Amino acid sequence: MKLSVFCGVSVDGFLARPDHSLDFLETGEQEPHGFEEFYNSVDVVVIGRKTFDVVLTFGEWPYGKKQVVVLSSNPLNFSSIKNGVVEQMSGEPSEVVTQLKARNFKHAYTDGGITIQRFLSSGMIDRMIVTRVPILIGTGIPLFGPIPHDITLRHLATRTFKGGLVQSEYELSANQ
Numbered sequence: 001m002k003l004s005v006f007c008g009v010s011v012d013g014f015l016a017r018p019d020h021s022l023d024f025l026e027t028g029e030q031e032p033h034g035f036e037e038f039y040n041s042v043d044v045v046v047i048g049r050k051t052f053d054v055v056l057t058f059g060e061w062p063y064g065k066k067q068v069v070v071l072s073s074n075p076l077n078f079s080s081i082k083n084g085v086v087e088q089m090s091g092e093p094s095e096v097v098t099q100l101k102a103r104n105f106k107h108a109y110t111d112g113g114i115t116i117q118r119f120l121s122s123g124m125i126d127r128m129i130v131t132r133v134p135i136l137i138g139t140g141i142p143l144f145g146p147i148p149h150d151i152t153l154r155h156l157a158t159r160t161f162k163g164g165l166v167q168s169e170y171e172l173s174a175n176q
């Protein structure tokens with residue numbers, strides 16, 4: 001099973017402002033940068049509870065009928081989600097991956113800063129696609145944070161878009 005990250009950040013590395021707003025992601029010209037193709041390639045979305053809380057404020061469930069797993073160590077209420085396929089898991093990233101593998105999922109989209117950091121630290125991420133939006137916001141919720149050891153990345157590609165997006169794709173070796 002493969003686990004990927006696909007996210008947008010400010011050039012100074014933030015996924016969201018401190019109040020969770022995401023307005024800055026729309027800086028520059030918005031143009032397709034591969035999200036749809038990526039999304040079509042995954043069969044399960046694994047998000048952290050804090051990302052889930054933000055998604056609930058969107059009003060509309062953005063994941064369609066794709067299986068979504070929300071990670072939390074506390075009970076969650078999914079009653080407001082009418083047309084989604086959602087469940088909760090918790091535990092070490094390796095345990096979560098074992099459960100997903102047992103259910104035959106092939107490609108997970110892992111999302112949320114703390115969540116990504118935990119999966120990276122456990123050596124569970126295979127591919128990372130980070131799109132930098134041309135803005136500095138100074139403070140916010142970081143994509144990256146402390147890790148227990150260095151993680152070597154293999155650079156696969158960097159794509160630039162005329163509106164100012166810069167997207168880098170990396171492969172990670174297993175069990176780092």
Ligand SMILES: NC(=O)c1ccc[n+]([C@@H]2O[C@H](COP(=O)([O-])OP(=O)(O)OC[C@H]3O[C@@H](n4cnc5c(N)ncnc54)[C@H](OP(=O)(O)O)[C@@H]3O)[C@@H](O)[C@H]2O)c1
Binds near residue numbers: 007022096
């Ligand atoms: N720019 C982008 O592309 C992008 C993408 C994704 C998210 N975001 C933004 O990032 C912000 C959220 O990121 P975040 O770093 O604050 O948090 P997050 O990763 O979304 O959520 C963290 C929470 O997830 C739970 N969790 C994570 N791993 C777990 C595990 N293995 N087992 C059990 N629970 C686990 C814990 O919940 P409990 O505390 O409930 O136990 C933890 O506090 C939001 O504002 C969101 O909108 C932006």
